[in-house]
Amino acid sequence: MKWNKIMAIVLVAAVALALYACGNTSKVRNDVFVETLAKEVIEALGKDDESFKAMDKDYIQGYMGLDVNNYDGYAVYKNAIGANIDEFGIFKAKNSDQAKEIKSAVEDYLDMMLAGWMDEYMPLEKPKLTSAKAKIVGNYVMYCILSEDAVKTANETLDNALQG
Amino acid sequence: MNSKKNLFYPMWAMAIILCVVLVLFSLIFVSCSSVQPKVAGGDNNEQTNKADDNTPDQQQDQTNSDDASLQSPTSQSNIQATTRLATTEDAGTEYISKITFLGDSTTYGLKYYEILPEGKNTNQVWTPVSGTLSLFEQSIATIEYPETGEEISIVSAVTRKKPEILLITLGVNGIATMQEDYFISEYIKLVNSVLEASPDTIVILNTMYPVASDYKNIDVISNEKIVQGNLWIEQVAEDTGVKFLNTYETIADSNGTLPANYQNGDGIHLSTEGFNAVLAYIRTHACYTAQ
Numbered sequence: 001m002k003w004n005k006i007m008a009i010v011l012v013a014a015v016a017l018a019l020y021a022c023g024n025t026s027k028v029r030n031d032v033f034v035e036t037l038a039k040e041v042i043e044a045l046g047k048d049d050e051s052f053k054a055m056d057k058d059y060i061q062g063y064m065g066l067d068v069n070n071y072d073g074y075a076v077y078k079n080a081i082g083a084n085i086d087e088f089g090i091f092k093a094k095n096s097d098q099a100k101e102i103k104s105a106v107e108d109y110l111d112m113m114l115a116g117w118m119d120e121y122m123p124l125e126k127p128k129l130t131s132a133k134a135k136i137v138g139n140y141v142m143y144c145i146l147s148e149d150a151v152k153t154a155n156e157t158l159d160n161a162l163q164g
Numbered sequence: 165m166n167s168k169k170n171l172f173y174p175m176w177a178m179a180i181i182l183c184v185v186l187v188l189f190s191l192i193f194v195s196c197s198s199v200q201p202k203v204a205g206g207d208n209n210e211q212t213n214k215a216d217d218n219t220p221d222q223q224q225d226q227t228n229s230d231d232a233s234l235q236s237p238t239s240q241s242n243i244q245a246t247t248r249l250a251t252t253e254d255a256g257t258e259y260i261s262k263i264t265f266l267g268d269s270t271t272y273g274l275k276y277y278e279i280l281p282e283g284k285n286t287n288q289v290w291t292p293v294s295g296t297l298s299l300f301e302q303s304i305a306t307i308e309y310p311e312t313g314e315e316i317s318i319v320s321a322v323t324r325k326k327p328e329i330l331l332i333t334l335g336v337n338g339i340a341t342m343q344e345d346y347f348i349s350e351y352i353k354l355v356n357s358v359l360e361a362s363p364d365t366i367v368i369l370n371t372m373y374p375v376a377s378d379y380k381n382i383d384v385i386s387n388e389k390i391v392q393g394n395l396w397i398e399q400v401a402e403d404t405g406v407k408f409l410n411t412y413e414t415i416a417d418s419n420g421t422l423p424a425n426y427q428n429g430d431g432i433h434l435s436t437e438g439f440n441a442v443l444a445y446i447r448t449h450a451c452y453t454a455q
Contacts, residue, residue: 053304054304055303055304056303058346058349058350059300059303062300062342062343062345062346062349062350063300063341063342063346078301078304080301080304080305080306080315080317081293081306081315082293082294082315083292083293083294083295084294112341113341115340115341115384116340116341116384118296118337118381118385118432120269120430120432120433121269121294121295121296122294122296
């Protein structure tokens with residue numbers, strides 16, 4: 001009787017472990033270049049290199065305040081055509097701790113942008129900034145200052161590209 | 165048998181030396197002829213080849229830029245020697261007609277309020293389609309090229325038009341968030357890219373205008389920051405060898421703020437009267453006297 005109880009507990013534990021393991025099978029790739037990801041996002045948004053321009057390191061360090069020298073990769077793109085504030089960035093951290101630091105720094109940048117926002121210009125664009133968020137996928141951090149639909153598209157593109 | 169071996173020894177030695185020389189020659193040739201790929205940002209630990217990233221427009225610009233450098237220097241021999249433009253005789257409307265105005269919304273008003281002779285059809289005002297331009301985006305920003313309506317980069321526009329005088333009014337959209345080093349370095353990059361595209365263009369850096377005391381964002385864009393930024397702009401003019409125009413002194417009131425009659429009501433943009441005061445100042449602080 002005693003052995004039956006022990007066996008039952010062991011079996012339940014085994015099943016629980018198996019279920020837990022099954023629930024965590026999805027892995028995130030860690031070998032995709034940020035530039036490749038950025039190009040996929042631009043393509044998914046129906047844009048090209050003419051409309052979205054890559055920001056240089058001076059901007060990312062000098063304006064955004066991100067020390068990209070320590071990152072595994074970075075890509076920030078801003079709209080250069082027409083009257084909109086479209087922008088997104090993807091960063092690759094060396095590890096999960098750094099990914100959290102990058103996310104926090106990006107959130108500071110978004111706050112700074114919002115604090116400096118001038119309603120005189122393009123007031124209809126402001127919701128893109130107020131709703132902008134940074135998210136972590138594996139060791140990657142992405143933020144988008146885009147329309148609601150475009151953010152969804154960008155997020156799906158990133159998730160699909162990083163699916164293991 | 166041994167003597168036969170000895171016979172082949174010098175031949176093998178020569179063949180090996182020849183191969184080594186050939187390999188060395190190939191390596192030297194390859195290293196000399198290979199083009200360094202242009203890597204712009206991106207992956208620190210991931211090699212990205214962006215050598216072909218230049219757009220046709222940019223490639224055209226580079227070609228034109230090379231052509232421009234062959235042109236003779238400006239014929240204006242009576243250009244003011246000092247960086248800060250001093251008071252001159254009224255250079256008249258003819259002087260104003262030689263100027264292309266590049267800038268943000270504080271420049272866009274020249275077109276919007278039809279301050280210049282051709283009103284809204286003027287070709288002298290360069291701003292983005294949005295009407296606003298931030299210094300921190302100068303490297304990627306496009307302006308609406310008045311002659312064609314195309315949105316092209318600032319460098320492309322300068323390369324095409326080669327303005328006689330380019331008056332730049334920029335910085336108020338970045339002064340709240342840009343630190344001194346970054347502000348100055350971006351401004352220097354802009355000026356140098358203009359001079360590279362059109363060496364004969366006389367570049368004048370205008371001050372930012374003050375904001376009104378009741379401007380709603382004065383906590384973010386304060387007159388203290390604007391005064392500080394204007395010093396940085398003058399520093400850029402000195403460092404790059406271009407001219408500096410202190411229109412701030414004619415626009416600001418005794419408290420260093422934008423007076424009611426010079427603003428359009430929002431506290432930051434000039435009114436028609438304000439723009440006319442700026443134009444009068446430009447005419448009486450000409451970079452050269454009319455010949």
